[in-house]
Amino acid sequence: MTDAAIRFERVTKAFGVVRAVDDLTFDLPRGALVTLLGPSGCGKTTTLRLVAGLELPTEGRIEIEGGDVTRLAAAERRIAMVFQSYALFPHMTVLENVSYGLVVGGARRQSAEGEAQAMLKTLGLEGLGARLPAELSGGQQQRVAVARALVLRPKVLLFDEPLSNLDARLRRRVREDIRDLQKRLGLSVVYVTHDQQEALAVSDLLVVMRDGRIAQKGTPTELYDDPADAFVADFMGEANVLEGEVLASDGGMGRIAVGGAVLEAPMRAHPAGRASLAVRPEAIRLVSAEQGAGLPGRVQRAAFLGQTREYEVATEAGMLFVVTPAAAPAWEEGAEVLCRMERVIPLRT
Structure with missing residues (x-):
């Protein structure tokens, strides 16, 4: 079995004449938190959407844990995504939000709610199941969104700019929560941000992108202390x-x-x-x-x-x-x- 959680082989995604992602080849290891980093328009969000199955490649092959998912729909990939806006249902309680995916997938409501309760406990949200999202803090809403994703037992968990709606102090605390959870559960995580400090703080591996291609890949220390060129040097702080x-x-x-x-x-x-x-x-x-x-x-x-x-x-x-x-x-x-x-x-x- 491959040690790669995700593998891209010469993947290109074109929108008309524009190549948002251009001939990408890389392996992202299992059990690691990998951050895609770069300026607006560099291709990082398109890459994340290609992993999720929300976009299909124009060319190339995508594997998840050794299986070819290039043409599979999002629902067939066992991928879960935490969006920038959290996307919680405002009229549903926390427990209903977290158990929703299991119920839609065919699980009995009692069983789904039991699993949801266990996941809420894991994320430190025990006792909040009866509340509505509007009754929670921003950090609590973020953890509810993570719980809703994790309860589906995904192979890979995706984060799209997950902290951009939080203030600076809360952002630091929530990123530490995400990192601790990822390590404790051994999750394979792909994380997209434009915030260099955030990326340095949470990542095992950084992939800096520019114009749809990889400018440099390495550990946070490698990219900060030994950037390949002026673009990476300036972007990494x-x-x-x-x-x-x-x-x-x-x-x-x-x-x-x-x-x-x-x-x-x-x-x-x-x-x-x-x-x-x-x-x-x-x-x-x-x-x-x-x-x-x-x-x-x-x-x-x-x-x-x-x-x-x-x-x-x-x-x-x-x-x-x-x-x-x-x-x-x-x-x-x-x-x-x-x-x-x-x-x-x-x-x-």
């Missing part, structure tokens, strides 16, 4: 992309020339010569202009955000966006500083 020259790189350290300065910084091996270099905002340390080596600059903007401070620093290499801990020395606008790079990422393309 903020990145300062500088044009410079690698003078030498050996043993995890490198010497680079950028903006008229020669700097030493940790970096992976890269051939000597011109290169595009990404530096994360938190990997730049600001020191006074008298403290020796660094890229000279002038603070153009300073902002205090509670736990962090943000700066825009004008340098010969361009404007740098810098984030420092609130406990680090503060700099006023107009201050002359040196920018020291604590990690540099040479981009492959």
Whole structure:
């Protein structure tokens, strides 16, 4: 039996002359939470709909747990989907919402409600079965939608922008709930979002998409610390992309020339010569202009955000966006500083 929960083999989905998904080939592992990430129009939602059977491919083959589902209807795939809007029936109680799919599928009402009660308990919703959706908080409604999906015992659970309707604090708590549940039950999950922080927090594997194709696939750490190109570097959080020259790189350290300065910084091996270099905002340390080596600059903007401070620093290499801990020395606008790079990422393309 295949270890892949989902396999795409050269899958294309065209709408007229527009290829929303273009020749996709990938395996998504069982028991993992895989996030499809990318800007609007990149093809991530179309890919999710292809998995669900809500769209059929123009070309290619789709497998779920080793079985060919390319032409199967959504109801035949044992896939459950949690929508952005939750799609709960407002006139039904929580228990009726969760048991609805089982009843429609032919289960006896008493049996369906028993399974629904057990699932509500699993998700921490015990005692809420008699309430209507409008009587629940946003986080509780989200968990009801998950319960309704899980009670159907799907092979794969799909989430389409599941946290976009929640405020920031609740969003963090619910994403932790989803991640804990996924790990505890060993679910195969495909999760779509445009929120990079959310994707980094919940995922085993990230698939960054661009123009209907995969720009890069890997773990959150791999994509953040070793992006393939400027698009992935900038999409996976903020990145300062500088044009410079690698003078030498050996043993995890490198010497680079950028903006008229020669700097030493940790970096992976890269051939000597011109290169595009990404530096994360938190990997730049600001020191006074008298403290020796660094890229000279002038603070153009300073902002205090509670736990962090943000700066825009004008340098010969361009404007740098810098984030420092609130406990680090503060700099006023107009201050002359040196920018020291604590990690540099040479981009492959």
